[in-house]
Amino acid sequence: MSERGRAIAGVALRRAVVALWGVRFGLRRGRSRRRIVARQLRLACEELGPTFVKLGQLASVRPDLVPAEAVFELEQLQDRLPAVPTDRIRAIVAAELGAPPERLFATFDPDPIATASIAQVHRATLANDYRPVVGPVLRAGASVAVKVIRPGVEGRIAEDLTVASRWASRLERLPHLKRLGPRSILAEFRSSLRSELDLRNEGRVADRFARDFADDRLIVVPRVVWRHTTRRVLVSEFVEGWRLNELGDAERSGIDARGLATHGAEVFLRQVLVHGRFHADLHPANLFVTPDGRICYLDFGIVGRTSPEQRIAIAQVLAATVYGDADRALRYSRELGLDVPERDAGAVRDAVATLMRRHLVGQEPADVRGFALGFLSMLADFRIPVPEGYGLLVKALATVEGVARSIYPDIDITRTAAPFATRLVAAQLGQPRRLRERLPAATRAALREILA
Amino acid sequence: MKDFVRFLAAWALLHESADEGWKAAIRRGEGLEPGSMDRGPDAFVDGLAALVNDEKERLEHELASDGTDDHGPRPVDLADKLDAVTFELAELRGRLESLQASVDALASRRED
Numbered sequence: 001m002s003e004r005g006r007a008i009a010g011v012a013l014r015r016a017v018v019a020l021w022g023v024r025f026g027l028r029r030g031r032s033r034r035r036i037v038a039r040q041l042r043l044a045c046e047e048l049g050p051t052f053v054k055l056g057q058l059a060s061v062r063p064d065l066v067p068a069e070a071v072f073e074l075e076q077l078q079d080r081l082p083a084v085p086t087d088r089i090r091a092i093v094a095a096e097l098g099a100p101p102e103r104l105f106a107t108f109d110p111d112p113i114a115t116a117s118i119a120q121v122h123r124a125t126l127a128n129d130y131r132p133v134v135g136p137v138l139r140a141g142a143s144v145a146v147k148v149i150r151p152g153v154e155g156r157i158a159e160d161l162t163v164a165s166r167w168a169s170r171l172e173r174l175p176h177l178k179r180l181g182p183r184s185i186l187a188e189f190r191s192s193l194r195s196e197l198d199l200r201n202e203g204r205v206a207d208r209f210a211r212d213f214a215d216d217r218l219i220v221v222p223r224v225v226w227r228h229t230t231r232r233v234l235v236s237e238f239v240e241g242w243r244l245n246e247l248g249d250a251e252r253s254g255i256d257a258r259g260l261a262t263h264g265a266e267v268f269l270r271q272v273l274v275h276g277r278f279h280a281d282l283h284p285a286n287l288f289v290t291p292d293g294r295i296c297y298l299d300f301g302i303v304g305r306t307s308p309e310q311r312i313a314i315a316q317v318l319a320a321t322v323y324g325d326a327d328r329a330l331r332y333s334r335e336l337g338l339d340v341p342e343r344d345a346g347a348v349r350d351a352v353a354t355l356m357r358r359h360l361v362g363q364e365p366a367d368v369r370g371f372a373l374g375f376l377s378m379l380a381d382f383r384i385p386v387p388e389g390y391g392l393l394v395k396a397l398a399t400v401e402g403v404a405r406s407i408y409p410d411i412d413i414t415r416t417a418a419p420f421a422t423r424l425v426a427a428q429l430g431q432p433r434r435l436r437e438r439l440p441a442a443t444r445a446a447l448r449e450i451l452a
Numbered sequence: 453m454k455d456f457v458r459f460l461a462a463w464a465l466l467h468e469s470a471d472e473g474w475k476a477a478i479r480r481g482e483g484l485e486p487g488s489m490d491r492g493p494d495a496f497v498d499g500l501a502a503l504v505n506d507e508k509e510r511l512e513h514e515l516a517s518d519g520t521d522d523h524g525p526r527p528v529d530l531a532d533k534l535d536a537v538t539f540e541l542a543e544l545r546g547r548l549e550s551l552q553a554s555v556d557a558l559a560s561r562r563e564d
Contacts, residue, residue: 098557133542200550207546211539226546230554436515 038073050117051160063391068376132223134210143238199234244284244406255293261408280304319421324361337387365412372398477501
């Protein structure tokens, strides 16, 4: 076993022992047990460094693969590392772009403005005008953010993934874990991680988001400077503002916080349900509020996608959920692949209705996160697998609420989601293809009603 | 049986009267000048009836043609397509600029 392999095994073993002690060697059961194990999993990821922090972040948007408690624990992963010396950053920029940053930009700040597990960000100013893919020209002198992949991080991740692959193969031999498919999960995560290490992918996604929201004056997506962007360097417009986790009362007082939170929630729903492409790593550190009261999206490393069929079913489930209709929510959930065994159907329906009453319907404000966590845990209790699109919806709703509350703490996002989902369902029903599908059955039903 | 037939007759009569009223509203609405829907409730209903009728005919045509419209795309579709192609072109320009930056960097390293 390599040195790194031994280090990983050591951390995993230590955290497993702490978790075992926490769950009293299996005496604790259900949600309490899952919560304790999830916490140790998060701490292990943080201890093991960039690869595992990233794997944890990827897992935190996949409730179909990991238990709900782990999903909500892993989203708290701290992704911060000490800064890399500027000389090494300069060397990477020079290797990638053919000249040191001082020759490429009018100014380059040697002190980083952000350091994370994969990349480090420096501020600079453009030496010449640049025409971006979307939006107006960036003028010479405009501030830009220069994001640079940390030196050695690709090698470290490759080494860690080799060790993780060996572990996944071993785990797959255990009958209890084989059904989870650890090797295929790791292969999927490996592909996502590889994509994240090529910063051009993030630039392309940013351009597509900018286009999706080009007509929305309250949304800002930093413009990418492709002339200075390669696999390891991403240069984009620098946007002044406050990260959502830095937003205090003083900052809120100068903007329409309630309106912005409501709009932010609707924008996210548009991403998931209209454009089919959404920012899947949405947390308060990845969003800015600008001094003129607009929302700026940053860091498009993890992006989720929804198919047109998923979007229709998701809108129906969303509408049913926010209006507290458990039967309808479960009926359309089946279209998203949620397979509730016949013997459990009544109990699951009652559990969903109870959760809706406890967290959503008639609650001021509604607690979507509580509902999402309770719902996913309930599915785990009934041993009902969570389909990918479905997990996506539940997690997305909880995320929307968290982000909106960072802007305006008292917001009730079901008040935004309800009319939005209703409009969407109505618009979908009005599409010729849907009408063509539904008209014969609707005509037959109307005739039956008249002749009954 | 007689009551049932009478009920259907009443339903047909109601439907016929409503249909005639609707068609009359459409005729009046089509005769309205643009922008005159705000002249009162009657003008609004007539104008709305004409708009709905236009949309109904368009929908009927779409359903019948099964998306294979031989009259060509509507102006709004053309605008969307133009926007999509313009974006793709700009995206391609971005990719080329990025590749050019990589090529320049490799060339300068070879010179060193």
